[in-house]
Amino acid sequence: xxxxxxxxxxxxxxxxxxxxxxxxxxxxxxxxxxxxxxxxxxxxxxxxxxxxxxxxxxxxxxxxxxxxxxxxxxxxxxxxxxxxxxxxxxxxxxxxxxxxxxxxxxxxxxxxxxxxxxxxxxxxxxxxxxxxxxxxxxxxxxxxxxxxxxxxxxxxxxxxxxxxxxxxxxxxxxxxxxxxxxxxxxxxxxxxxxxxxxxxxxxxxxxxxxxxxxxxxxxxxxxxxxxxxxxxxxxxxxxxxxxxxxxxxxxxxxxxxxxxxxxxxxxxxxxxxxxxxxx
Amino acid sequence: xxxxxxxxxxxxxxxxxxxxxxxxxxxxxxxxxxxxxxxxxxxxxxxxxxxxxxxxxxxxxxxxxxxxxxxxxxxxxxxxxxxxxxxxxxxxxxxxxxxxxxxxxxxxxxxxxxxxxxxxxxxxxxxxxxxxxxxxxxxxxxxxxxxxxxxxxxxxxxxxxxxxxxxxxxxxxxxxxxxxxxxxxxxxxxxxxxxxxxxxxxxxxxxxxxxxxxxxxxxxxxxxxxxxxxxxxxxxxxxxxxxxxxxxxxxxxxxxxxxxxxxxxxxxxxxxxxxxxxxxxxxxxxxxxxxxxxxxxxx
Numbered sequence: 181x182x183x184x185x186x187x188x189x190x191x192x193x194x195x196x197x198x199x200x201x202x203x204x205x206x207x208x209x210x211x212x213x214x215x216x217x218x219x220x221x222x223x224x225x226x227x228x229x230x231x232x233x234x235x236x237x238x239x240x241x242x243x244x245x246x247x248x249x250x251x252x253x254x255x256x257x258x259x260x261x262x263x264x265x266x267x268x269x270x271x272x273x274x275x276x277x278x279x280x281x282x283x284x285x286x287x288x289x290x291x292x293x294x295x296x297x298x299x300x301x302x303x304x305x306x307x308x309x310x311x312x313x314x315x316x317x318x319x320x321x322x323x324x325x326x327x328x329x330x331x332x333x334x335x336x337x338x339x340x341x342x343x344x345x346x347x348x349x350x351x352x353x354x355x356x357x358x359x360x361x362x363x364x365x366x367x368x369x370x371x372x373x374x375x376x377x378x379x380x381x382x383x384x385x386x387x388x389x390x391x392x393x394x395x396x397x398x399x400x401x402x403x404x405x406x407x408x409x410x411x412x413x414x415x416x417x418x419x420x421x422x423x424x425x426x427x428x429x430x431x432x433x434x435x436x437x438x439x440x441x442x443x444x445x446x447x448x449x450x451x452x453x454x455x456x457x458x459x
Numbered sequence: 460x461x462x463x464x465x466x467x468x469x470x471x472x473x474x475x476x477x478x479x480x481x482x483x484x485x486x487x488x489x490x491x492x493x494x495x496x497x498x499x500x501x502x503x504x505x506x507x508x509x510x511x512x513x514x515x516x517x518x519x520x521x522x523x524x525x526x527x528x529x530x531x532x533x534x535x536x537x538x539x540x541x542x543x544x545x546x547x548x549x550x551x552x553x554x555x556x557x558x559x560x561x562x563x564x565x566x567x568x569x570x571x572x573x574x575x576x577x578x579x580x581x582x583x584x585x586x587x588x589x590x591x592x593x594x595x596x597x598x599x600x601x602x603x604x605x606x607x608x609x610x611x612x613x614x615x616x617x618x619x620x621x622x623x624x625x626x627x628x629x630x631x632x633x634x635x636x637x638x639x640x641x642x643x644x645x646x647x648x649x650x651x652x653x654x655x656x657x658x659x660x661x662x663x664x665x666x667x668x669x670x671x672x673x674x675x676x677x678x679x680x681x682x683x684x685x686x687x688x689x690x691x692x693x694x695x696x697x698x699x700x701x702x703x704x705x706x707x708x709x710x711x712x713x714x715x716x717x718x719x720x721x722x723x724x725x726x727x728x729x730x731x732x733x734x735x736x737x738x739x740x741x742x743x744x745x746x747x748x749x750x751x752x753x754x755x756x757x758x
Binding site: 208 | 631695
């Protein structure tokens with residue numbers, strides 16, 4: 181077959197190129213793994229080397245307790261779950277309404293949902309700060325949850341709208357005939373059928389909150405309230421940084437978000453872009 | 460309101476409005492009101508707490524636009540975006556082409572390529588800061604031991620290298636998205652096209668330029684547009700790597716807004732730049748929305 185010979189000829193060079201690209205692009209992670217197992221004396225040695233002399237596994241224990249990583253993790257989990265929860269309760273009714281009802285202003289809402297995904301939170305960060313001062317939301321979990329929800333809600337609503345709209349109306353009509361109320365169909369039919377979409381939306385909200393740095397930087401001053409990103413940033417000192425602690429913390433903070441990301445990666449890509457192509 | 464007078468609002472529509480109320484309220488309080496507030500701040504004199512003092516019209520705009528740094532920062536925002544998106548597109552395309560060939564370990568490679576995108580941007584920016592370290596960083600050590608250079612640059616210490624270093628991190632984060640989207644596009648192209656091209660003796664480059672590229676034209680367009688917006692809005696990379704330094708050489712609009720507000724407490728200046736950025740993004744996103752909804756029967 182023509183196709184197979186064509187493929188075969190390129191297989192090996194492509195494999196090598198891919199390997200080279202991977203080595204190049206994953207470089208910072210190799211550095212992370214090398215650094216996180218070094219002792220504090222080994223960090224500042226010239227010339228630097230890759231393999232630690234003795235594997236300093238106690239870095240993990242130290243960073244968790246002494247360096248407050250435990251507290252940063254807890255805060256990130258609280259803010260992440262809060263953002264996820266708030267997203268779900270606001271987005272479900274909204275997305276359902278847009279997908280299933282005809283009403284005046286529907287297309288305006290769709291346009292705004294799309295447009296709002298384009299805005300950087302930095303644009304409103306100074307006024308949001310003023311509002312948070314007045315509502316006494318600085319240094320609170322609620323403040324971070326609200327801020328993160330504002331900037332995830334448009335995408336999650338958009339995503340759920342897509343899922344709801346793709347469910348055939350007949351399924352709902354059948355349920356209505358069987359005596360299900362509108363709310364009943366939403367809860368018993370629509371949400372279970374759109375469950376994969378809902379999971380994607382939830383994980384997206386959680387990840388975005390987990391990765392937030394800007395809101396934490398702007399609204400959190402008290403160390404006991406700092407989420408991971410800002411907490412780890414505290415390791416960066418004015419004169420010197422404890423890179424072995426920073427890299428251990430980075431490693432631990434990246435694991436959950438990588439796992440979650442891989443769960444929704446396919447839906448995320450299509451939600452972000454290829455959905456746009458079918459239109 | 461009397462029923463059926465101007466527009467009949469059915470029971471269904473009322474239901475829809477009720478379901479939308481939480482979302483709309485939320486956006487009004489935490490999105491639209493702040494936007495209005497920023498616009499107000501840009502038109503008022505503000506004190507160091509960001510409280511509106513007195514109305515000064517466009518004075519703030521005139522003052523900010525007379526500063527050279529404003530234009531430098533705005534220009535840099537565009538250079539930053541254009542350069543980064545071009546490199547992301549090219550590298551993303553190369554990776555997508557690689558992953559489109561069926562070699563052993565392709566699935567694993569695809570997963571590994573995603574890691575920079577899947578990682579938390581602030582955290583990877585901190586990692587890069589260590590990678591770039593002039594004296595103790597493993598990047599310079601690697602460059603020296605590979606014999607590429609004996610005098611590696613002080614990556615984050617000189618204006619030009621700092622800019623290049625920051626833009627590279629932004630590119631590095633953005634490549635996987637491009638690669639994945641392009642790959643998805645390539646895999647939806649009919650295999651028959653390639654087979655008949657092979658029969659006609661078209662080589663690989665010919666197939667790429669005459670079949671692949673035209674087939675995924677629209678995907679490339681959407682992906683680059685989205686990526687431009689994200690790149691333009693990037694805050695974390697620059698702030699964490701250089702805080703806009705040295706001497707403001709890596710500041711773009713987004714970081715300049717933040718620094719004017721939170722570091723220099725010049726709230727009106729920050730608001731002016733925010734409004735300018737808002738307008739730029741507005742034009743961008745209207746354009747995007749137009750493309751998105753073009754011929755979409757869902758509306």
